[in-house]
Amino acid sequence: MAEVHKEPQEFTLRIRRYDPESGEPAYWDEHTVELEPHRSVLEGILQARARFDGSIGIRCSCRAAICGSCGVRINGQPGLACHTHLDKAVASSRDGVIEVEPMGNMPVLKDLIVDMDQVHWKKVQRVTPWLVNKQPIPEREYIVPAYNMVDVTQSMACIQCGACVSDCLSMEVDPLFIGPAALAKAYRFVGDPRDAQQFERLKDLAEDPHGIYDCTHCFKCIEACPKGVAPMNQIMRLRRMAGDVHGINDRNNGHRHEIVFAHLIRDHGLLWEAELLPRSYGGDSFFGKFHPAAGAELVSSLPAITKALVRGKVTPMGALKPHKLPKQDLGQIHSIYDKVEGREEPYELNLYVTGYDEDESGAEGMPSAETGTPGMEPEESPSR
Amino acid sequence: MPQHDVLIIGAGLAGQRAALAAADAGATVAIMSKVHPVRSHSVAAAGGINAAINPADDWRSHAFDTVKGSDFLGDQDAIEVMCREAPHEILHLEHIGVTFHRNEKGELDLRAFGGASMKRTAYVADITGQAILHVLYEQLMKYHETVARYEEWFTTSLIQDDDGTCVGCVARDIRTGVMETFTAKNVILASGGAGQCYKPTTNGLIVTGDGIAQAYRIGAPLMDMEMVQYHPTTLVENGFLITEGARGEGAHLLNAHGERFMEKTAPNKMELASRDVVSRAEQIEINEGRGVGPGGAGIALDVTVVPKKRVHEALREIVNIGKDFAGVDITAEPIIIRPGQHYIMGGVKTDIDGATPIEGLYAAGEVACVSVHGGNRLGANSLLDTLIFGRRSGEHAAARAAGMSMPTLSDEQMHADAAWIDEIIGRGRGGRRISEIKEELGTTMNQYCAVFRDAEGLDKAHEVVRRLKEEARTAYIDDRGTVFNQDVLGAIELGYMLDCAESIVVAAIERKESRGAQYRTDFPERNDEQWLKHIDIKVNGDDTPKVTYSPVTITQWQPEERKY
Ligand SMILES: Cc1cc2nc3c(=O)[nH]c(=O)nc-3n(C[C@H](O)[C@H](O)[C@H](O)COP(=O)(O)OP(=O)(O)OC[C@H]3O[C@@H](n4cnc5c(N)ncnc54)[C@H](O)[C@@H]3O)c2cc1C
Ligand code: SF4
Ligand code: SF4
Ligand code: FES
Numbered sequence: 001m002a003e004v005h006k007e008p009q010e011f012t013l014r015i016r017r018y019d020p021e022s023g024e025p026a027y028w029d030e031h032t033v034e035l036e037p038h039r040s041v042l043e044g045i046l047q048a049r050a051r052f053d054g055s056i057g058i059r060c061s062c063r064a065a066i067c068g069s070c071g072v073r074i075n076g077q078p079g080l081a082c083h084t085h086l087d088k089a090v091a092s093s094r095d096g097v098i099e100v101e102p103m104g105n106m107p108v109l110k111d112l113i114v115d116m117d118q119v120h121w122k123k124v125q126r127v128t129p130w131l132v133n134k135q136p137i138p139e140r141e142y143i144v145p146a147y148n149m150v151d152v153t154q155s156m157a158c159i160q161c162g163a164c165v166s167d168c169l170s171m172e173v174d175p176l177f178i179g180p181a182a183l184a185k186a187y188r189f190v191g192d193p194r195d196a197q198q199f200e201r202l203k204d205l206a207e208d209p210h211g212i213y214d215c216t217h218c219f220k221c222i223e224a225c226p227k228g229v230a231p232m233n234q235i236m237r238l239r240r241m242a243g244d245v246h247g248i249n250d251r252n253n254g255h256r257h258e259i260v261f262a263h264l265i266r267d268h269g270l271l272w273e274a275e276l277l278p279r280s281y282g283g284d285s286f287f288g289k290f291h292p293a294a295g296a297e298l299v300s301s302l303p304a305i306t307k308a309l310v311r312g313k314v315t316p317m318g319a320l321k322p323h324k325l326p327k328q329d330l331g332q333i334h335s336i337y338d339k340v341e342g343r344e345e346p347y348e349l350n351l352y353v354t355g356y357d358e359d360e361s362g363a364e365g366m367p368s369a370e371t372g373t374p375g376m377e378p379e380e381s382p383s384r
Numbered sequence: 385m386p387q388h389d390v391l392i393i394g395a396g397l398a399g400q401r402a403a404l405a406a407a408d409a410g411a412t413v414a415i416m417s418k419v420h421p422v423r424s425h426s427v428a429a430a431g432g433i434n435a436a437i438n439p440a441d442d443w444r445s446h447a448f449d450t451v452k453g454s455d456f457l458g459d460q461d462a463i464e465v466m467c468r469e470a471p472h473e474i475l476h477l478e479h480i481g482v483t484f485h486r487n488e489k490g491e492l493d494l495r496a497f498g499g500a501s502m503k504r505t506a507y508v509a510d511i512t513g514q515a516i517l518h519v520l521y522e523q524l525m526k527y528h529e530t531v532a533r534y535e536e537w538f539t540t541s542l543i544q545d546d547d548g549t550c551v552g553c554v555a556r557d558i559r560t561g562v563m564e565t566f567t568a569k570n571v572i573l574a575s576g577g578a579g580q581c582y583k584p585t586t587n588g589l590i591v592t593g594d595g596i597a598q599a600y601r602i603g604a605p606l607m608d609m610e611m612v613q614y615h616p617t618t619l620v621e622n623g624f625l626i627t628e629g630a631r632g633e634g635a636h637l638l639n640a641h642g643e644r645f646m647e648k649t650a651p652n653k654m655e656l657a658s659r660d661v662v663s664r665a666e667q668i669e670i671n672e673g674r675g676v677g678p679g680g681a682g683i684a685l686d687v688t689v690v691p692k693k694r695v696h697e698a699l700r701e702i703v704n705i706g707k708d709f710a711g712v713d714i715t716a717e718p719i720i721i722r723p724g725q726h727y728i729m730g731g732v733k734t735d736i737d738g739a740t741p742i743e744g745l746y747a748a749g750e751v752a753c754v755s756v757h758g759g760n761r762l763g764a765n766s767l768l769d770t771l772i773f774g775r776r777s778g779e780h781a782a783a784r785a786a787g788m789s790m791p792t793l794s795d796e797q798m799h800a801d802a803a804w805i806d807e808i809i810g811r812g813r814g815g816r817r818i819s820e821i822k823e824e825l826g827t828t829m830n831q832y833c834a835v836f837r838d839a840e841g842l843d844k845a846h847e848v849v850r851r852l853k854e855e856a857r858t859a860y861i862d863d864r865g866t867v868f869n870q871d872v873l874g875a876i877e878l879g880y881m882l883d884c885a886e887s888i889v890v891a892a893i894e895r896k897e898s899r900g901a902q903y904r905t906d907f908p909e910r911n912d913e914q915w916l917k918h919i920d921i922k923v924n925g926d927d928t929p930k931v932t933y934s935p936v937t938i939t940q941w942q943p944e945e946r947k948y
Pocket of ligand 4: 064
């Protein structure tokens with residue numbers, strides 16, 4: 001049995017303070033606390049509050065990563081204060097002092113408290129966050145596959161802490177982006193066989209310019225999430241269901257863009273920027289760029305393209321000529337495609353099914369689901 | 385001044401269920417909570433919710449198990465209502481979207497829980513409370529036009545009219561510090577338990593007995609307050625809960641010799657006897673030197689006997705808790721636990737419709753005492769209690785509202801509460817810190833008013849609580865602001881906790897027998913002749929509690945010896 005009792009040590013916390021009534025800007029405030037190293041940053045803050053300054057503002061209740069109150073940024077990384085050990089926080093600090101700041105992408109109300117209503121909850125309300133029942137409602141329970149209920153449990157496990165919202169790159173650029181947590185919530189209904197509006201929901205989220213195709217696949221939300229919800233993966237599931245299962249050809253061109261992206265890589269091994277945009281809009285072939293829709297999009301994208309050219313992100317030669325990979329490398333890429341595309345049904349990694357977070361690997365004895373899609377080895381994960 | 389037919393204070397399971405029921409019954413409804421509703425402590429409930437939903441089961445069996453679990457102190461009329469209505473309530477939850485786990489036929493799956501004669505606990509992995517709470521909140525978002533939500537509003541007092549009828553409350557908008565009078569034809573208290581009177585506790589920092597104390601202060605009787613549940617499996621490290629679902633899935637309890645010591649006390653049910661029974665057995669092992677871990681202060685909970693696959697799909701949360709908060713991989717090695725404060729069986733006395741003896745005031749959930757739990761609550765019966773009696777009080781309050789006009793209120797109480805808050809903020813630094821008093825209260829209660837009790841210890845606890853009450857009057861805070869002044873709310877909560885603690889201790893001193901969670905080493909036997917009755921505590925003009933009794937309702941099941 002692990003002996004976890006360790007001696008208390010000193011830890012210094014540098015807390016971002018902001019008092020809206022003072023008229024002063026935010027400032028840093030340092031306190032040294034004494035606790036065992038495996039205690040949480042929240043316990044550190046609470047000790048500082050109890051001993052030195054009762055006015056430090058932070059929302060908290062459960063202390064056990066379940067109520068979702070204590071989302072903050074620790075040394076710049078979003079997470080729960082109660083879910084981060086003091087020793088680990090020191091290890092990730094710049095100078096041995098643990099820096100605690102309010103979450104990003106949301107206005108600060110006081111100290112570590114942000115306005116989640118204005119951002120997070122508004123976005124949740126946007127995805128019609130309630131079950132629209134399939135009719136008729138049965139007298140007893142709906143009979144549904146055991147697998148599906150375990151599957152949606154991953155997005156049900158979201159505690160609405162906002163850590164993913166805090167650092168979502170797309171939301172920084174487009175504040176209207178529905179965002180990782182709300183889209184994970186959307187999957188909870190789309191993946192629920194009792195919901196009558198799977199198609200309508202997917203159509204809505206695909207057509208919304210701030211919807212599922214607005215995510216840039218940056219992985220930040222997966223890293224931030226303390227509950228293994230993996231919002232980006234839920235978004236990818238939504239995309240796959242919208243595009244592949246329901247054939248929704250959204251006006252944002254998101255689905256076609258994905259297909260072209262995949263095909264270009266299959267054929268050339270690397271991305272061919274000059275073809276990506278026109279083919280996504282005009283059709284997935286070399287002639288796509290001659291389609292009127294592609295022309296229109298190309299014109300409207302000219303400023304962006306020019307910018308990319310000016311900044312040297314795209315060189316005229318590189319963009320116009322297809323990139324080439326050595327033949328044997330391309331062969332390897334083809335075999336990956338064959339394997340993935342040859343599957344009977346898409347494999348989905350769900351930690352409630354596999355028992356392992358998607359960022360963990362090397363687990364032995366992967367269990368598989370009783371019914372439905374079988375579990376798979378983590379290294380075969382399509383998303384990593 | 386906001387006016388509503390039904391005003392609900394508290395947005396945990398009881399409060400949200402009450403709000404939806406009252407709205408469905410056509411009332412104008414508001415729900416108020418000092419934290420965002422999904423932060424309410426119901427979110428922490430892990431294991432599941434009981435209902436005799438399997439066609440081979442019978443609600444009477446569930447009811448009998450509950451009566452027996454309560455050590456015959458539960459009111460059997462209320463228990464019958466709860467158990468009879470349970471299957472319907474679970475189906476309702478299923479229909480509005482709770483993602484209950486299924487068996488291979490696609491029907492609701494059921495797991496075993498303590499004190500139950502068959503598998504009847506529906507669950508969502510080990511996040512049942514969270515799943516239900518979030519789904520109810522989904523419904524509140526759906527009802528956004530019919531149910532007004534006051535999120536992050538802190539209730540400070542209940543308001544009575546000249547006849548003593550409850551007609552509203554005073555609350556503070558935590559974000560702005562604005563105080564407001566809320567008028568209501570009916571008030572439903574759903575503000576949860578009082579676990580923070582203890583340290584350690586499995587309860588969240590917000591569980592400070594506010595509603596129990598607010599009702600007590602306006603003269604509502606509190607019942608069964610001596611019955612404080614110690615859960616058998618809380619982490620030695622920090623008091624966090626390891627759900628009973630672990631033992632429901634087959635985990636063992638072992639002493640230092642590696643023995644399953646439950647054999648001695650509960651040869652049939654073993655680890656799945658009632659919580660009071662298991663907690664006592666553990667404490668005896670620890671007291672007699674057969675404990676494990678540092679100082680022999682714990683018991684080993686061995687989850688490795690549960691198939692790994694099952695652990696991952698059904699006990700994921702405790703895998704995380706073990707890993708994150710105790711550094712233990714529970715699928716590979718035992719984890720050290722001990723009994724810890726978990727639940728308050730007592731609360732504001734109500735009838736089976738949630739009505740308290742104060743006209744216009746209802747109570748439901750952990751704040752209330754119907755009493756369905758009596759001397760000891762069965763695991764997974766509390767979520768059921770919150771939902772059944774939350775719904776019933778919502779419906780009943782809506783019906784009462786339909787026949788009456790809106791009361792007219794002055795801002796008198798609001799001004800008094802505002803002055804009270806200003807007084808706390810203005811205090812000089814002469815007294816003690818709030819945090820010190822809270823700490824002393826928690827450790828005192830855990831020392832003297834825990835699994836084993838006696839007159840001497842209880843008297844000592846009472847003395848300490850009285851002294852702390854005195855000290856709290858001059859205790860100072862640091863925050864002088866209005867926006868999110870959590871410091872001043874902490875001072876108010878401390879006052880509520882002290883009222884709750886005092887009523888717990890006074891009732892424990894009063895009951896001179898051992899029943900359910902109350903085990904008196906100086907009165908080790910159950911004594912039905914003298915003590916098969918509830919203890920009611922009421923405020924006495926001068927701030928000392930007054931003790932009276934009320935009968936236990938017995939319908940079908942006569943008290944008998946309790947064996948597991
Ligand atoms: C760790 C843990 C695990 C549990 N597991 C289970 C289980 O598996 N099965 C089971 O049946 N039971 C379980 N329980 C017990 C059960 O969760 C609780 O008894 C139940 O959820 C209480 O619900 P409630 O609605 O009465 O109160 P809560 O959920 O505590 O809600 C109280 C509400 O009142 C509000 N409030 C309080 N004071 C004020 C104020 N002054 N002003 C405004 N608002 C206020 C709060 O903000 C909150 O919204 C568990 C409990 C714990 C602690
Ligand atoms: S992966 Fe998508 S949703 Fe997640 S943080 Fe990045 S842009 Fe946002
Ligand atoms: S998805 Fe994860 S990080 Fe985002 S709000 Fe939910 S629990 Fe928090
Ligand atoms: S305090 Fe509840 S999540 Fe951190």
